[in-house]
Amino acid sequence: MSKDYEKYFVKPSIRDARKRKSQETPVIDFSQHFNIKGFGKGKTYKIETYGCQANEADTEKIKGILEALDFTESETLEYADIILLNTCAVRENAENRVFGELGRLKQYKKNNPDLILGVCGCMPQEEKVVDRILKKIHYVDLVFGTHNIYKLPEYLETVVLSKERVIEVFSEEGSIVENMPRIRENTRKAWVNIMFGCDEFCTYCIVPYTRGKERSRNKNDIINEINSLIEEGYKEVTLLGQNVNSYGRDFKNEDYKFANLLRDLNKLPIERIRFTTSHPKDFDLETVKILSQGGNLMPYIHLPVQSGSNEVLKRMNRKYTKESYIELVDNIYKYIPKVSLTTDIIVGFPGETAEQFQETIDLVEYCKFEGAFTFIYSKRAGTPAEHYEDNTPFEDKKQNLYKLNEIVNKGYLVGNKRFEGKTVKVLVDGLSKNNDEVLAGYTENNKLVNFKGDKSLIGEIVKVEITEAKTWFLKGKQIG
Ligand code: SAH
Ligand code: SF4
Ligand code: F3S
Numbered sequence: 001m002s003k004d005y006e007k008y009f010v011k012p013s014i015r016d017a018r019k020r021k022s023q024e025t026p027v028i029d030f031s032q033h034f035n036i037k038g039f040g041k042g043k044t045y046k047i048e049t050y051g052c053q054a055n056e057a058d059t060e061k062i063k064g065i066l067e068a069l070d071f072t073e074s075e076t077l078e079y080a081d082i083i084l085l086n087t088c089a090v091r092e093n094a095e096n097r098v099f100g101e102l103g104r105l106k107q108y109k110k111n112n113p114d115l116i117l118g119v120c121g122c123m124p125q126e127e128k129v130v131d132r133i134l135k136k137i138h139y140v141d142l143v144f145g146t147h148n149i150y151k152l153p154e155y156l157e158t159v160v161l162s163k164e165r166v167i168e169v170f171s172e173e174g175s176i177v178e179n180m181p182r183i184r185e186n187t188r189k190a191w192v193n194i195m196f197g198c199d200e201f202c203t204y205c206i207v208p209y210t211r212g213k214e215r216s217r218n219k220n221d222i223i224n225e226i227n228s229l230i231e232e233g234y235k236e237v238t239l240l241g242q243n244v245n246s247y248g249r250d251f252k253n254e255d256y257k258f259a260n261l262l263r264d265l266n267k268l269p270i271e272r273i274r275f276t277t278s279h280p281k282d283f284d285l286e287t288v289k290i291l292s293q294g295g296n297l298m299p300y301i302h303l304p305v306q307s308g309s310n311e312v313l314k315r316m317n318r319k320y321t322k323e324s325y326i327e328l329v330d331n332i333y334k335y336i337p338k339v340s341l342t343t344d345i346i347v348g349f350p351g352e353t354a355e356q357f358q359e360t361i362d363l364v365e366y367c368k369f370e371g372a373f374t375f376i377y378s379k380r381a382g383t384p385a386e387h388y389e390d391n392t393p394f395e396d397k398k399q400n401l402y403k404l405n406e407i408v409n410k411g412y413l414v415g416n417k418r419f420e421g422k423t424v425k426v427l428v429d430g431l432s433k434n435n436d437e438v439l440a441g442y443t444e445n446n447k448l449v450n451f452k453g454d455k456s457l458i459g460e461i462v463k464v465e466i467t468e469a470k471t472w473f474l475k476g477k478q479i480g
Contacts, residue, residue, distance in 0.1 A: 008166040010126050013144065014382035016171040017209040020199060023214040024252060026175040030150050033221060039157065046080035049445045050098060051088025053240050053276065054211065057191040058149060059086050062120070062183030080155070082116045087123035089206050091378035091451065103136055109139045116159055118142035120149070122210035124169045127207030128381055129242055134167070145169040146211055150177045153292050168441050173197070174212030178221055188427065188459045189236040190229050194222055198242035200279065202306075203317045203384040204346065204377060207242055216247050219256055226268055235461060236272035236427055239265075245282035259286040266295055267372070270462060272427065272444070278303050280328055281320040288328075292335040299336055300446040303329070304344035304434075306333060308363030309356035312349055315388065322363060329367050340415055340445040342371035347404060348397030349377045350388035357400050370415025370445075372408040372446060375399055409471055416447060416469035423479060424449065426464045428457045440473075448473040 045066050049059040063073070064083065072079035083105060088094040102119070109115050117140050123129045123144045133140050141159050144151070147170040154164045175195055183188055198207050199214040226237055239261075241247060246257040265273050273296045280303055291297050308315050310321050332339055345360060364372070376397050379386055428441040432450045439453045441462070450473055451464050457478075464476040 006154075006158065007164065008155065008168040010168045010170065011130050012169040013171045014127060014209050017125065017212065018382075020173060020213050024246075024324065025173075025213070027180055028150060028175050028177045030177050031179045031364070033150065034065075034068070034153060036068050036070070036373070037153075037155070038070045039067040040066060041162075043071050043081040044074035044079065045082040045084070046074045046077050047084045047086055048077075049086045049121075050094060050470075051086075051090065051122060053191055053238065054242070055086050055088060056185065057193055057240060058121065058146065060182045060191070061149055061180045062086065062152065063183035063268075067183055068181045069153060069156070077105070079371055081114065082118065084118040084120055087119060087121040089122040089126055089129070089210050089380070089418045091375060091380075093378070095129070098123060099132075102140065106139055109194070110478050116141050116156070118144070120144050120146075122146060122206070123307065125171065125210035126206070126381065128169065130169060141165055143167040144171065145171075145223060147172070147174045151179060171209075172212070174215060176215050178217075178356075186233055186429075187232075189238070189315055189429075190234050191240050192222060192225055192229070192237045194239045194244060194275075195241035195247050198339075199246075200243055200319075201317060201384075203315065203388075204349065204380065205283050206380040209382055211242065214243070214246065214250055216241075216250050219261060220363065221269070222261065223264065226265065226270060233459075234324065235459070236274065237270060239273065239275035242277060243279040243282060244277065245279050245284070245287065249282075258282075259284065259290050262287065262290045262297060266290065266297055268296070270296055272296055272298050274300060275300050276302050276475075277378065278323050279417055280305065280316065283328055285331060285400070288331050288335050291339075294336075295360070298444050298446070299339045300444070301332060301339060302342045303332075303358075305363065306344060306346050307349060307356070307369070308360035309352070312352055312356050312360075315351065315385075316346075316349060317384075322359065325363070333368075333446075338445070339391075340370045340447070341367060342373075342446075343367070343369050344373045344375070345404065345408075346375050346377050347401045348390075348392055348394075350385055350390035350392075352392065361404065361407060364404070364411070368414070369408065369411045371412050374401060374408060379443055381412070383418065387427075393436060413469065413471045416471065417444075418469075419443070419447065419466045419474055421465055423465050424474075424476070425461050426451070426476075427461050428453070428459060430458050443474075448474050449476050450474070451476040451478055453478050466472060 197212040424443040426441040432438040432440040
């Protein structure tokens with residue numbers, strides 16, 4: 001072979017990932033860097049996605065790049081020429097699932113030595129993961145992180161043509177890449193990144209290290225993206241950011257915040273706008289008031305509280321108190337009475353006492369959450385809480401989790417019950433999992449509804465009268 005391939009070997013560093021400088025975020029225009037080479041003609045790929053919506057959105061971009069290279073998606077893992085695992089590092093069990101899957105994929109590699117097996121997403125941003133791959137998982141060909149998806153074409157070229165293993169993970173603060181091609185999962189609902197990264201550094205959390213500095217996208221790029229989605233027939237967008245309420249905080253020459261963005265998006269002819277995730281510390285009254293105008297701004301807010309104890313919140317570095325959280329929730333209910341609130345809670349944070357856990361239970365009951373993701377604390381290497389003393393037996397944490405979940409599940413049911421006998425608007429996603437005469441979709445309050453209807457309604461917004469509320473879903477009948 002005449003061409004010399006660049007050697008890619010850059011390992012991550014949590015220490016570098018911790019740094020934040022005040023320099024302007026570079027914006028890379030993908031279309032300027034990409035010449036489509038038909039490189040993947042006749043070849044197939046398969047991606048397995050773990051973790052949050054940020055990863056789901058990234059998978060759509062990775063698919064976009066692969067299909068721009070002329071790869072097509074494989075029906076099965078078994079016959080794919082490329083398998084990529086887009087991974088999540090937020091808790092240990094998320095990581096264990098990926099290592100388990102890598103073990104299982106070894107056989108495919110044996111059957112097909114030309115198979116390219118890659119690991120990307122948040123796990124490669126951790127030193128310990130890349131070290132483990134280097135030491136023990138020799139059959140992985142390609143490792144890249146969250147900051148360099150746009151370099152996938154050159155990585156693949158190198159792996160395929162030079163047979164070199166590629167490992168390149170950047171731990172700098174990150175850029176913004178615009179104009180990446182994209183194969184979206186859904187034809188009616190779309191993810192729209194409004195920002196990347198996180199600067200909060202909650203003491204338990206790995207995300208600020210895996211995703212880099214908080215960077216907000218230019219408002220025109222966001223609005224243009226949503227306008228093209230509208231043209232393509234999309235009915236719902238979900239704005240994505242680790243802390244959407246701090247959108248615009250990093251703009252140097254512009255005073256344009258999340259409330260401004262919502263006000264502008266409220267005017268666009270799209271049926272539904274959602275956003276996730278909100279941070280209680282930055283959720284201002286102006287945003288609450290704009291949401292109260294309704295229209296396409298959906299009455300559903302996911303507002304992670306993590307704990308109901310001020311001492312625990314302080315050690316988590318959440319930068320709000322139980323009282324200020326309650327004040328925010330009171331305002332949300334006051335201005336948006338029909339809203340549905342959900343939350344995230346961590347049980348068994350190092351040093352959490354029985355009394356502090358009880359404060360969380362009390363807060364959950366007060367806030368009338370209609371759902372919650374609850375997690376047992378998981379120690380993450382490189383985060384401050386890694387070194388916090390933690391003497392509570394895991395069994396006790398599990399008991400607390402059960403106790404909390406019982407209360408949380410009651411909240412799901414109470415939240416669903418209030419729609420019995422009411423008419424709601426459902427954006428139909430598809431057939432229900434268990435019965436293909438039944439359609440499934442979500443209401444404005446983000447409640448799952450099953451109702452009998454024709455397949456032609458998939459992708460439409462339909463009026464449904466709710467006949468029965470269950471804990472996990474509503475049953476209804478189409479009206480009109
Ligand atoms: N940026 C979002 C989501 C972050 S990850 C937010 O701030 O809410 C989603 C959830 O995972 C968090 O809300 C938190 O409840 C949970 N989580 C994060 N790190 C964790 C850890 N080390 N152990 C257990 N749960 C964790
Ligand atoms: Fe993690 Fe906190 Fe950032 Fe959410 S806000 S991603 S919990 S550091
Ligand atoms: Fe997981 Fe990364 Fe999201 S760690 S939760 S996939 S930002």
